[in-house]
Amino acid sequence: MTDPQGAGVTVLGLGAMGSALATTLLDAGHAVTVWNRTSARAVDLSARGAQAASSIGAAVAANPLIVACLLDHASVHETLDPVIAGMRGSTLVNLTTTTPNEARELATWAAGHGVDHLDGAIMATPPMIGTPEASILYSGSRDVFDASRPVLDRWATSTYDGADAGLASLVDLAMLSGMYSMFAGFLHGAAMAGSVGISATEFAARATPFLSAMTDGFEHFAGVIDGGDYAVPGQQSLDFSDLSHIVRASEEQGVRPTTIAAVQELISEQIADGHGAEGFARIYESLRAERT
Numbered sequence: 001m002t003d004p005q006g007a008g009v010t011v012l013g014l015g016a017m018g019s020a021l022a023t024t025l026l027d028a029g030h031a032v033t034v035w036n037r038t039s040a041r042a043v044d045l046s047a048r049g050a051q052a053a054s055s056i057g058a059a060v061a062a063n064p065l066i067v068a069c070l071l072d073h074a075s076v077h078e079t080l081d082p083v084i085a086g087m088r089g090s091t092l093v094n095l096t097t098t099t100p101n102e103a104r105e106l107a108t109w110a111a112g113h114g115v116d117h118l119d120g121a122i123m124a125t126p127p128m129i130g131t132p133e134a135s136i137l138y139s140g141s142r143d144v145f146d147a148s149r150p151v152l153d154r155w156a157t158s159t160y161d162g163a164d165a166g167l168a169s170l171v172d173l174a175m176l177s178g179m180y181s182m183f184a185g186f187l188h189g190a191a192m193a194g195s196v197g198i199s200a201t202e203f204a205a206r207a208t209p210f211l212s213a214m215t216d217g218f219e220h221f222a223g224v225i226d227g228g229d230y231a232v233p234g235q236q237s238l239d240f241s242d243l244s245h246i247v248r249a250s251e252e253q254g255v256r257p258t259t260i261a262a263v264q265e266l267i268s269e270q271i272a273d274g275h276g277a278e279g280f281a282r283i284y285e286s287l288r289a290e291r292t
């Protein structure tokens with residue numbers, strides 16, 4: 001494995017995120033080589049001091065540490081398949097969003113070509129890169145993570161999740177799943193409020209403090225799930241949590257109840273299985289069943 005401390009860095013992919021990563025390294029004084037499929041995107045970075053590689057082969061040969069921030073898993077293979085044989089002894093940090101299994105596939109593929117690999121999942125927007133608010137999760141080789149810290153820590157708070165290369169992606173996508181489900185719930189509520197003329201802005205002002213306070217429930221649900229007893233006293237039961245009235249109200253107002261109906265389906269499933277007296281966290285078991 002190479003020692004990235006003091007060595008230059010190659011950044012592949014100069015979209016919004018790749019450009020932010022390269023810019024942050026340049027500003028911190030690193031020697032940076034950049035490559036992008038559409039070469040015009042390297043012009044601004046060249047003006048800031050980056051070396052624009054004339055080909056992908058030249059880019060991966062320029063430095064022992066290669067960072068990929070491309071569109072998706074397929075674009076990583078499309079870019080690196082033709083040059084991977086020449087990358088033996090290099091280190092590849094892939095910050096492209098992939099699924100956990102895609103990250104594992106890349107780790108195995110890189111190892112098969114003598115390339116050290118670390119997967120990263122960026123939990124930040126491009127303007128956040130280089131600020132204390134940015135977070136990047138990593139998984140795969142602990143040795144690569146430790147040796148690359150002088151570079152990785154330029155971008156964000158770096159967290160190592162474990163040796164399984166798929167872990168960073170998994171945690172990232174789990175967080176995003178929670179976020180998008182919450183956003184969809186808010187938008188459904190806004191549509192219901194909108195059906196009687198309440199503006200989305202007014203609804204947001206009223207919903208934000210309420211929904212923020214409700215996130216305290218995460219810790220409670222987590223305790224019930226990890227404790228393994230969904231019947232622990234003091235909880236709101238599934239029978240009491242029946243949401244059919246919200247589904248009906250939504251339909252009555254001419255609003256599609258899709259998001260809340262999905263929650264009600266999970267509740268009904270658990271009630272039908274005889275768990276109506278247990279707590280709301282019990283629907284975790286219905287979700288887990290989707291794994292097989």
Ligand code: FVH
Nearest residue numbers: 013014015016017018037038070071075096097122124125
């Ligand atoms: N932007 C964000 O807020 C999010 C934050 C969380 C993590 N994501 C992931 O980061 C990856 C890159 O995202 P991006 O924002 O830089 O994306 P774009 O601006 O769309 O740039 C895409 C780059 O990928 C290149 N590219 C696309 N397809 C190919 C291909 N087949 N072969 C080689 N390169 C390819 C594209 O090149 P070009 O179109 O300019 O020629 C851009 O450099 C991504 O995984 C996010 O999910 C960002």
